Amino acid sequence: MGESKTYTSPASHSATELALEGGWRVVVLNDPVNLMSYVVMVFKKVFGFNEPTARKHMLEVHERGRSVVWTGLREKAEAYVFTLQQWHLSAVLEADEAH
Secondary structure, three states, rough: OOOOOOOOOOHHHHHHHHHHHEEEEEEEEEEOOOHHHHHHHHHHHHOOOOOOHHHHHHHHHHOEEEEEEEEEEEHHHHHHHHHHHHHHEEEEEOOOOOO
């Protein structure tokens, strides 16, 4: 009963720890501009997705307003977000609290 235990929550991880653990998500958000076929084509080109995977993510964006299309190290995630934005898709980087 006299033992004291320290628990750390995921929120206490530093940005460096998250970067090392690969705790970053690339999220594509819905927009009223891009055609569904265009979004599928971009997912295939940028991520190398096959047609069914690209369509699954496109439909998730369309129906739910967002889709996590990639998770991993921050530097790579930032590069994907930049690339998607160059293709005129709405993409953001999010910390993955699960890590």
